[in-house]
Amino acid sequence: MEVSSLKPRTMSNNIRFDLSDRLIHFFRQVDLEGDSAPAIQPEQFAFNSYVEGTVWPALFLLRCAVRSHRLWATWSVRKGVRTVFGPHPAVCFSEMPLAAFLESSRAREAAGQAMSGYALTFPKAAMHAAGANPAIYGLTGRNVLLPSGVDGGPRIFASEVLPLQEQHRYVTYNPSGPYKVDWMHEREWRWPYRGSLESLEQELAEFGIVSDASDIPGFDFANQAIRGIGIIVKTNDEARKLKHDVLALIDRGVVHRDHFDHILVHEQLPDTANVISPEDVQAAIDLSLLTFSGHFDLPDADVKEIVADFSARVRNIEDGAATTPARECGGCWLWFHDNSHTYVRALVQAGRVSVNKEGRYVASLDELNRHRDLRQRENLTRNLAEEIASEIGTSCGYFSVLASFDPSGIPFYIGEPPEDDLYHNHG
Numbered sequence: 001m002e003v004s005s006l007k008p009r010t011m012s013n014n015i016r017f018d019l020s021d022r023l024i025h026f027f028r029q030v031d032l033e034g035d036s037a038p039a040i041q042p043e044q045f046a047f048n049s050y051v052e053g054t055v056w057p058a059l060f061l062l063r064c065a066v067r068s069h070r071l072w073a074t075w076s077v078r079k080g081v082r083t084v085f086g087p088h089p090a091v092c093f094s095e096m097p098l099a100a101f102l103e104s105s106r107a108r109e110a111a112g113q114a115m116s117g118y119a120l121t122f123p124k125a126a127m128h129a130a131g132a133n134p135a136i137y138g139l140t141g142r143n144v145l146l147p148s149g150v151d152g153g154p155r156i157f158a159s160e161v162l163p164l165q166e167q168h169r170y171v172t173y174n175p176s177g178p179y180k181v182d183w184m185h186e187r188e189w190r191w192p193y194r195g196s197l198e199s200l201e202q203e204l205a206e207f208g209i210v211s212d213a214s215d216i217p218g219f220d221f222a223n224q225a226i227r228g229i230g231i232i233v234k235t236n237d238e239a240r241k242l243k244h245d246v247l248a249l250i251d252r253g254v255v256h257r258d259h260f261d262h263i264l265v266h267e268q269l270p271d272t273a274n275v276i277s278p279e280d281v282q283a284a285i286d287l288s289l290l291t292f293s294g295h296f297d298l299p300d301a302d303v304k305e306i307v308a309d310f311s312a313r314v315r316n317i318e319d320g321a322a323t324t325p326a327r328e329c330g331g332c333w334l335w336f337h338d339n340s341h342t343y344v345r346a347l348v349q350a351g352r353v354s355v356n357k358e359g360r361y362v363a364s365l366d367e368l369n370r371h372r373d374l375r376q377r378e379n380l381t382r383n384l385a386e387e388i389a390s391e392i393g394t395s396c397g398y399f400s401v402l403a404s405f406d407p408s409g410i411p412f413y414i415g416e417p418p419e420d421d422l423y424h425n426h427g
Contacts, residue, residue, distance in 0.1 A: 017097070017276050018097060019095075019097070020095050020097045020098065020124070020281075021278075022095070022098075022121045023094065023095055023189050024095070024101050024120075024121050025119060025122070026094070026101070026105065026115060026116060027062045027116055028058055029058050032054040032055070032056070033054050035078065036077065036078050036079070037077070038074060039082075039152055040074060040216050041209045041210070042209065042210050042213040042215065042216060043209050043210065045064055045212075046067060046068060046425075048359055049063065049064050049067065049427075050424075050425075052426075055427075056427055058116035058118040059233070062118045062120070062242070064213065064425060066242060066245045066249075067245050068213065069220060069221055069255065070218040071120075071218050071221065072216045072217070073089040073090055073091050073192070073218050073219060074089050074091075075152075076090075077152060080151070081149050082152065083171075085147065085155045085157060085162075085168065086155075086156055086157070086170070088165075089197075089217060090192050091190065091191045091219045093190070094187055095134075095187045095189055097276070098275050098281050098284070099275045099281075101119070102117070102275070103272045105119075117233075117234055118232060118233060119231075119232040120221075120230065120231060120232075121229065122228075122230075123226070124189075126226050126227070127189070127226070130219075130225065130226065131192065133169055133189060133190065134187075134188070135170070135188040135189065136162075136166065136171065137171050137173040138173035138174070139161065139170075141161065144161055165192075168190055171188060193217040200215065200216070203215065222249075222259070224256065224259075226259075227256070228258075228261050229259060229260045229261070230261065230262045230264060230285070231290070232264045233263065233264075233265055233266070235265065236265055236267065239263045239265050241422055242263060243340070244340065244422040244423075245425075246259075246260045246290065247292065247295065248339060251355045251361075252355050252359075257292045261290055262285050262288040262289050262290045263290050264284060268288070270284070295345050298342070298349055302346060303346045304350075306342075306347065307347065307352060310343075311366075313387060314368055318369060321376070324376050326372065327373055327374075328402060329373075329403055330400055330405070330412060331370070331400065331401050331406065331407065332377040333362035333363055333364065333365065333398065333407055334362065334363040334365060334384060334396055334398060335399040335415060336353060336361040336395075337395040337396055337397065337420075337423060338395060338422060339361050341392075343388075343392050343394055344361060347363055348361070352364055352366075357408040360407075365377075365384075370405065378400050382397075385398055397414070397415025397416065397417070398413075399411065399413075400412045400414075
């Protein structure tokens with residue numbers, strides 16, 4: 001990937017330190033028992049994402065968003081009142097420069113406010129083309145009464161005050177009143193969800209929650225036009241987890257390998273005073289490029305050697321095992337835990353490892369007799385996992401499906417994940 005491809009095209013008169021060519025969507029910790037609990041809550045997240053208790057950590061929500069490639073469109077409820085006006089829920093962004101975001105996130109998170117240092121960033125031009133626009137701060141009519149939104153209901157202006165299709169952009173602004181309201185420092189943009197809300201509203205009316213996070217309307221950023229997405233995390237360990245999530249999207253064919261192009265890590269960034277100018281920001285991005293060139297297009301000779309090694313290991317286990325009576329039938333696969341290891345990448349490239357619908361990297365054991373009893377296949381696969389972990393140095397386990405040879409079937413048994421668990425997103 002050419003570094004120059006990441007550099008923004010700017011007009012000669014807008015190179016300023018207080019501007020940014022990116023929009024930031026940050027994630028905050030959510031307390032379901034707090035004043036700002038979301039009005040729409042899922043009963044469950046994805047298959048490998050779960051949280052215990054009533055607090056959703058910001059990092060957990062960031063990984064959920066990347067894995068589902070979606071940002072929820074909400075009404076941004078505060079103390080039971082919608083802060084997004086009009087008939088359309090919205091996704092909120094900020095166009096504050098990187099240094100301002102880093103400084104603000106640290107200060108506000110330390111103060112216990114609704115912000116964190118975890119974020120996704122998007123090219124502003126691409127988001128504008130997708131329908132996002134800057135917020136509208138204030139109205140011409142100074143005496144217009146704001147819709148109350150009793151009991152969390154819609155807050156809709158009369159159309160002569162503000163057209164319905166633009167009301168999601170309105171942010172309350174009153175710096176001269178007795179109770180000053182001024183959120184202009186957030187430099188907000190919003191993207192409206194204009195699809196049908198009928199099924200969502202029916203589910204909420206009947207159950208009070210939605211059954212799955214995927215039922216919540218949102219912005220799908222797997223769209224090819226939204227390339228060049230950045231990720232912001234705090235530590236190198238967190239960056240490794242997000243890199244695992246992005247690589248899984250690429251291997252599943254959801255996004256292209258350059259859809260996400262960098263991860264900024266707080267602990268690797270210079271002092272915020274040194275990331276103010278556009279050149280400083282670009283330099284920080286250049287040092288944080290998320291490239292996958294080493295994970296694809298491996299030399300054919302290396303791939304053949306690794307595939308031959310893997311086949312030989314499976315064959316040796318098959319040849320050395322006695323036959324036992326078959327009481328249960330079904331498929332069993334080797335489950336690789338680290339999707340970035342060279343051994344795994346070669347098997348993915350050769351088609352011996354695929355990503356099932358739950359995101360597990362499962363290797364087909366073609367040399368193992370599929371007519372063996374399923375319990376015996378599990379034991380043999382566990383032995384193979386221990387051998388590969390010991391001799392190759394990459395963690396793996398096993399995964400089986402009863403009465404089926406579909407690796408995306410309902411799991412019958414799953415080996416324990418390692419202590420260094422990249423697969424599960426546990427809040």
